[in-house]
Amino acid sequence: MAILSPRGEDFPRWYQDVLAKAELADNGPVRGTMVIRPYGYAIWERMQADVDARIKATGAVNAYFPLFIPESYLRREAQHVEGFSPELAVVTHGGGKELEEPVVVRPTSETVIGEYMAKWTQSYRDLPLLLNQWANVVRWELRPRLFLRTSEFLWQEGHTAHVDQADAAAYARRIHLEVYREFMTSVLALPVLVGRKTAKERFAGAINTLTLEAMMGDGKALQMATSHELGQNFARAFDIDFLGADGQRHLAWTTSWGSSTRMIGGLIMAHGDDNGLRIPPRLAPVQVIVLPVRDDAALLERVSQITEGLRAAGVRVQLDARPGLSFGRRVTDAELKGIPVRVEIGPRDLAAGSVTLARRDTSEKITIPLDDVLARVPALLDDVQQNMYDAALAARDARTRDVSDLAEAVEAASVGFARLPWAAVGDGGEAKLAEESLTVRCIQRPDGTLPDSGDEPDLVCIVARAY
Amino acid sequence: MAILSPRGEDFPRWYQDVLAKAELADNGPVRGTMVIRPYGYAIWERMQADVDARIKATGAVNAYFPLFIPESYLRREAQHVEGFSPELAVVTHGGGKELEEPVVVRPTSETVIGEYMAKWTQSYRDLPLLLNQWANVVRWELRPRLFLRTSEFLWQEGHTAHVDQADAAAYARRIHLEVYREFMTSVLALPVLVGRKTAKERFAGAINTLTLEAMMGDGKALQMATSHELGQNFARAFDIDFLGADGQRHLAWTTSWGSSTRMIGGLIMAHGDDNGLRIPPRLAPVQVIVLPVRDDAALLERVSQITEGLRAAGVRVQLDARPGLSFGRRVTDAELKGIPVRVEIGPRDLAAGSVTLARRDTSEKITIPLDDVLARVPALLDDVQQNMYDAALAARDARTRDVSDLAEAVEAASVGFARLPWAAVGDGGEAKLAEESLTVRCIQRPDGTLPDSGDEPDLVCIVARAY
Ligand SMILES: [Zn+2]
Numbered sequence A, B: 001m002a003i004l005s006p007r008g009e010d011f012p013r014w015y016q017d018v019l020a021k022a023e024l025a026d027n028g029p030v031r032g033t034m035v036i037r038p039y040g041y042a043i044w045e046r047m048q049a050d051v052d053a054r055i056k057a058t059g060a061v062n063a064y065f066p067l068f069i070p071e072s073y074l075r076r077e078a079q080h081v082e083g084f085s086p087e088l089a090v091v092t093h094g095g096g097k098e099l100e101e102p103v104v105v106r107p108t109s110e111t112v113i114g115e116y117m118a119k120w121t122q123s124y125r126d127l128p129l130l131l132n133q134w135a136n137v138v139r140w141e142l143r144p145r146l147f148l149r150t151s152e153f154l155w156q157e158g159h160t161a162h163v164d165q166a167d168a169a170a171y172a173r174r175i176h177l178e179v180y181r182e183f184m185t186s187v188l189a190l191p192v193l194v195g196r197k198t199a200k201e202r203f204a205g206a207i208n209t210l211t212l213e214a215m216m217g218d219g220k221a222l223q224m225a226t227s228h229e230l231g232q233n234f235a236r237a238f239d240i241d242f243l244g245a246d247g248q249r250h251l252a253w254t255t256s257w258g259s260s261t262r263m264i265g266g267l268i269m270a271h272g273d274d275n276g277l278r279i280p281p282r283l284a285p286v287q288v289i290v291l292p293v294r295d296d297a298a299l300l301e302r303v304s305q306i307t308e309g310l311r312a313a314g315v316r317v318q319l320d321a322r323p324g325l326s327f328g329r330r331v332t333d334a335e336l337k338g339i340p341v342r343v344e345i346g347p348r349d350l351a352a353g354s355v356t357l358a359r360r361d362t363s364e365k366i367t368i369p370l371d372d373v374l375a376r377v378p379a380l381l382d383d384v385q386q387n388m389y390d391a392a393l394a395a396r397d398a399r400t401r402d403v404s405d406l407a408e409a410v411e412a413a414s415v416g417f418a419r420l421p422w423a424a425v426g427d428g429g430e431a432k433l434a435e436e437s438l439t440v441r442c443i444q445r446p447d448g449t450l451p452d453s454g455d456e457p458d459l460v461c462i463v464a465r466a467y
């Protein structure tokens, strides 16, 4: 029974099917907006809690800045208006009348946060000022795609000010590697490429943009998070200056960095398969689902015990004994939702004192003694987590080709990632790639690590189609 | 040194001073909007985490609905448009051009949530449908007051659908008592009055509104949270119907309930004093602050050990050894921020093997052996929590008068709460109170419990000025 369009035949349609059947999200009533359904939101809450704890561990604090920004703020930073202008939602009426100055719904909070950073930064003792915000932002989208590109989305945006360039650079790098990369590799089970953006792909106003790029199931790249060094450009536009230890006034050095509900899109597209979503156990809102094969009193009592036992052991577990839904339907549903492990048990199992553990990642099933469930499940979850990472890495490696010139890169990037010497792209190379709808996703060292500067010799770059 | 305007002389100005000096919030650049500063936001995060866990314990799940609502949705529910219309912020431009249909920035999500509840409710098996959302909402304010009335604020709004009235009523009551009242009494240390709103004060469209009312430091009432039974009115407007077990279609019975950043305003105004904020320990982002009297190496080493010891014991502790700030300034700052307990230690204490514990609630100081800190602090925090509740209750009782007619109620309510028989208000009584800027805050049983209906005999009501 084909619940979903096959992933290999029509990837975009498969993606839409997963969103609907796994009850992750729906279109909102205003074009381009999104309803995040409870299961999708539970995934976001777990992403948020994990990323938030990592951000706080770097010393940053959360705050909340207003949704509405005076239009004049966006004019202040000319470069930016050009970047966002067609994407702005503008409020012209409030309090029952036309506003004297229209206000813009934040496409990012950087201008308003810049204003307050300037106010709060007086002396070098106030630095570093490390702020983060979780909020909704709006960028009008004409071709929306749920979780990937919607007019409204949820994100965190960090904005920091530092006494010098070295401190700003070190902090942007720390957020990038210790927060984002660690979260993506160890929780999302996604092997992400780390690197610098080219000058062309850099964030407007940044002197350096760090990116994390993941490969999706169709071989395309998705930018999962970015960290920017803004040099003194942003501080100059917003007068973020301070009295130094030397008694002189100095402009601060700032950074910004963000991650969003787009990560949910990446999770689906990187790990999903023809049966639906696959969620790595460390992220999964429900790690284990317990499924009695039949509606039978003795069986229900036993599965309740198993469920409670697993819950007491710290496993995020749910019992699905919904009446009126066949065992097959419940299995299909658990698969669609990507629940990492199913505990399946029928009357015959009960009689034999055994139970079946089914893994979502490999579809493998093992029968074990009923009494071993509590002892076996945690290790099995660890194994699923590791295997999902390994499988994603193997899939990416299989679709990544080392090439030596642009022509080869164009060919390889039609089905996956092309890696080539950054020097081989040369002047005008990015323009040629753009003609083929390809971009340089990132520049990195040959060993895959983050270069300290774009001028290091022997740098390589990754070329791909991208979302 | 008077840091704040005296609370007894000019309460509104004292409130503004606390917001500024304790670094809780600031005005946003667009009139009526608010910047929640890191310390204020840390308080909100703790409120949110606690309330969220309690909401989830009742079986509700979180979701996220769009910020933008088609203008037509608000017209659908006529009663509501009248209620909100002058408060709406309207987006007329998006994507660089004028929109065909203007969209409204949500003043509440009830219309859009209603739309999806209708979609998701097919059979009685889908009920109860228990949804909650944490989000920002916008209601244009011409006379803003930070945390109490701002054009944008943060809140949670719950919306649920049930098969019958009894189930809806029981759930609204459960949220009201087990979530809101429990949180306010046991975490916020606020004695809240529980009751029903009068028909006049009821939420538009509700058949019953439950409220929690707290007394502020100036004797006025603040509505801290409400839960509404919406009968079938809302389900009728949004076609939330279902196929019953009897094979017939029925309209659902719905509820809604909310709490917001307004609770921070209530916290400040109920517990604050002339030295600033006072935060109950169970809520406090920082429960204990460790203050070395001087900048001295041996002392700093010892205070670091104490800090780490308390942290390991699960206390939310911070060390304030900021150079360049006198001990007095750091004490004043800790008082402004309402940190429940200070651990103060100087070189002489160190020599004597002693340390001073200072309580924020009573200003009491005790000197104890240094080695007893870990053993004494947790119990002291419990004591502060209980004492803050007791003190707030005593203050409320001292300003509450039992009266028997409207004239006496008007007099008593000029300085506090008046309690009188609901029957004594009579027809037209509320209109007379309104002339004196007074309202019936709630109707309750003589023993302070929640009545099952507004028709019970011997009900009493509370009359007061209110925010
Ligand atoms: Zn910028």
Ligand SMILES: [Zn+2]
Pocket (backbone or CB within 6 Å): B077, B080, B110, B204, B205, B234
């Ligand atoms: Zn309504």
